Amino acid sequence: MxxxxxxxxxxxxxxxxxxxxHERLCAVxxxxxxxxxxxxxxxxxxSALLSHRTRNASSGAAFRRLRECLPTWEAVRDAPCTEIQExxxxxxxxxxxxxxxxxxxxxxTELRGGDLSLDFLGALPVREARxxxxxxxxxxxKTSAATLLFSRLRMPALPVxxxxxxxxxxxxxxxxxxxxGPSHRLLEAQLPADWDAQRLYDNHEAxxxxxxxxxxxxxxxCQRCAVLDLCPTGxxxxxxxxxxxxxxxxxx
Numbered sequence: 001m002x003x004x005x006x007x008x009x010x011x012x013x014x015x016x017x018x019x020x021x022h023e024r025l026c027a028v029x030x031x032x033x034x035x036x037x038x039x040x041x042x043x044x045x046x047s048a049l050l051s052h053r054t055r056n057a058s059s060g061a062a063f064r065r066l067r068e069c070l071p072t073w074e075a076v077r078d079a080p081c082t083e084i085q086e087x088x089x090x091x092x093x094x095x096x097x098x099x100x101x102x103x104x105x106x107x108x109t110e111l112r113g114g115d116l117s118l119d120f121l122g123a124l125p126v127r128e129a130r131x132x133x134x135x136x137x138x139x140x141x142k143t144s145a146a147t148l149l150f151s152r153l154r155m156p157a158l159p160v161x162x163x164x165x166x167x168x169x170x171x172x173x174x175x176x177x178x179x180x181g182p183s184h185r186l187l188e189a190q191l192p193a194d195w196d197a198q199r200l201y202d203n204h205e206a207x208x209x210x211x212x213x214x215x216x217x218x219x220x221x222c223q224r225c226a227v228l229d230l231c232p233t234g235x236x237x238x239x240x241x242x243x244x245x246x247x248x249x250x251x252x
Contacts (some may be wrong), residue, residue: 010189017230018173018190024226025206032198032206037150041118042073044151047134048143049101055090062088073116077105089122100138107136122153130157141184149204154197158188159204163211170215170233 039047046066051059066087070076076084084098092096109116121129126148133144141160148155160168160183169176174183174192191203214221215234222234229235 008186010186010188014173015190018187021171021173021190021227021230022117022191022203022206024230025210026202027208028226029047029209030252032201033199033202035062035150035154039141039150041151042116043120045104045118045139045143045147046076046101048146048150049104049138050088050091050097052097053093057182058090062094063092065090070183073105077102077109077116097122102137110241118147119153121148124153126157129155131136134250145184146200149197149201154194156197156198156200158184160184160203161208163209163215164204164207166217167207167215170220171227171231172233191251 033040043063047059047063050062050066054062066076066084068082069080069087079102081102084101085094088094088101091155105116108118112120118133121132121178126130127149130141130144133139133147134141143158145152145157148157149159160180162180162219163186165174165180165183168174168183169178174186178186181248191200195203210226214225220234220237222228222231222238225234
């Protein structure tokens, strides 16, 4: 299986800025942030596939319903597709996600000689494990990272969701034109290579929470932003509104 190229080179200035952002937001959101669940990696993969363009409450409800109706992954793989679709009806596009989940489960079964499990990924280097996952149908960098980091494997891989991506782009950590997929490697390259799973989890969660609670898609609350002095987008926005930046949390 071909591997992706090494992480891109990043300037020392950009890496330093990424660390300052991390430290500021960790102070606001309370790092280390507890993991929200412990789940086997295959369950985490299915959960990630269900969550695409779906609120967490809805995808969580769909996952629980699926497990109630079909308590083994073999049963999910072999059930009529309409049964899967009905069980996950709370998510967006269940008619697309149901056949995709079964396609993924069948492919894993083929590749693993009948072993419907992803626990073996824990013995692989992170990049190799991600390459293996991303060769599955419909699995991209966010899903592969979430499977490794959020599951009980606790492997150091950085997921980037829409909130994380928006905050990073406004801060100038990535170009605004960068799509979510390619942003994974750019943002990961800015962080220390020896960071463990907890610190990468903290980084993702802190930027995600900031996007949810302050750096909104519309009308971001720039006046109370802990990283406003590091954010060209926020400062330009306030200047255009004729506002003077207020006191900043955690200014150096």
